[in-house]
Amino acid sequence: MRTEIIVVGAGPTGLMLAHELALAGVPVVVLEKQRTRNPQSRAGGLQPRTAEVLDLRGLLDPLLADAPSRALHGGHFAMLPVELDCRPWRTRHPRPVTLPQERLEAFLEQRLLARGVPVLRGHEVSAVEQDADGVTVGEIRGSHLVACDGAHSAVRAALSVPFPGRAGRMSAVAADLTLAARSDTVPTEYGHFSQYPRAAGGYFSILHPLDGDRYRLIFGRLSGDGPDRSAPVTADEVSEALHAVYGRETELGELRAASRFSDAVRQVERYREGRVFFAGDAAHIHAPIGGQGVNLGVQDAVNLGWKLAAEVLGRAPAGLLDTYHDERHPVAARVLEHTRAQAVLMNPGQDEELAAVRSLATELLRLPDTNRYLSGVMSGLDTEYPGVGPRMIDLxxxxxxxxxxxxxxxxxxxxxxxxxxxxxxxxxxxxxxxxxxxxxxxxxxxxxxxxxxxxxxxxxxxxxxxxxxxxxxxxxxx
Missing domain, CATH: 3.40.30.120 (Glutaredoxin)
Structure with a gap:
């Protein structure tokens, strides 16, 4: 099979990149090892800049038409009890858009299929070969390949590309579930994210409503210990965490989907290896705080997509493809840094000294200048590139x-x-x-x-x- 661009990974990054390439008329194929789409919510919303980017392509309104969003509260920094105010950034989306990641993926995949772009599921990458003229994966040949296949990227492993950084120091679980019964401590309405964290019985947890009767629970042991990442998440394990934090009267209904994650921090040194590029979690991982993963990945895709299309169509100026690394690597490095700072400030163990720092940080966040700065950081609205102006205001x-x-x-x-x-x-x-x-x-x-x-x-x-x-x-x- 011959194409121009091979995209590995059908998450938000890979699907958005394929959409950009298809829009430019560039042949593209998406390979995904999972045979069915992951039903888990994982990310629960879109940061304001992601919403703007989708708006640039006319995708936001139809996406939300079938999945009404709730944008009742501003974003957060380290779950401090102060809403981030993005209005000074002159955006039409001053609050994060509540939207489970699965819905974004389903929508983008439907758009690709309508454009005739193959999304080939059950295709696991085991080897990648590249030469002066192109890249080959199995029986598929293209001029370039983009690895959007996540934190444990098979493409990265096949090319022996290092992924330097820090290993995870804690093990946590993210689960989509329903509740058969709940205590008064369980939230029933959407609130600011700072209202959800709790710690008790040796656990920290975040439990918040998603849609319908579905909740999202994130939990881990305060000791940092936990099962191996590959160990299945069991209903008993989830029930134990619910009982410890929310009381015995809180009962698990249905465990619909669950996965393990850590606070590992890693980033590839170069986003380009010959004819292969890295984007999304294949290029950078960090603690999942504040919806930064989807925000980074979608913007990686939109930054790279038009440049790659220009190269394939023979109209790219010299060095255009290299600007992808030059522009996006520092942005992700900054996110890795501030998510590490937030992980400390979140203070799940209720340490007294950290509580004092958290109190001071809360006071600072109430200052308009501090709030504006951090709202720009978390939303992605403050992103600028060397030699390029800021994002264009949607006048x-x-x-x-x-x-x-x-x-x-x-x-x-x-x-x-x-x-x-x-x-x-x-x-x-x-x-x-x-x-x-x-x-x-x-x-x-x-x-x-x-x-x-x-x-x-x-x-x-x-x-x-x-x-x-x-x-x-x-x-x-x-």
């Missing part, structure tokens, strides 16, 4: 075709040259990869009359820069 516009938002103009996955000063500008024959739109807006644009926006939503140039438009066009679009 309300009036175009020749009527009212629109910036995100409406980027559903095609191409770049956008947005002229707000009425001037027509030359794109030097790049109309196939950049759309030029003249519009007006009443919103603050900081004195800029025009913006060149990359397909991933970041500003590549504006008239406020004082540099030639042609320079930016040639740098990013060939």
């Amino acid at each position: 309300e516009l009036v175009t020749g075709s009527g009212p629109a938002r910036v995100s409406d103009l980027m559903h095609s996955g191409r770049g956008l040259l947005l002229s707000l000063d009425g001037r027509q500008r030359s794109m030097g024959g790049r109309e196939d990869r950049v759309e030029h739109v003249t519009a007006k807006t009443d919103e603050d644009v900081s004195g800029a009359g025009a913006f060149l926006v990359r397909p991933d939503g970041y500003v590549a140039w504006s008239t406020a820069d004082g540099s030639p438009l042609e320079t930016a066009l040639a740098r990013w679009f060939g």
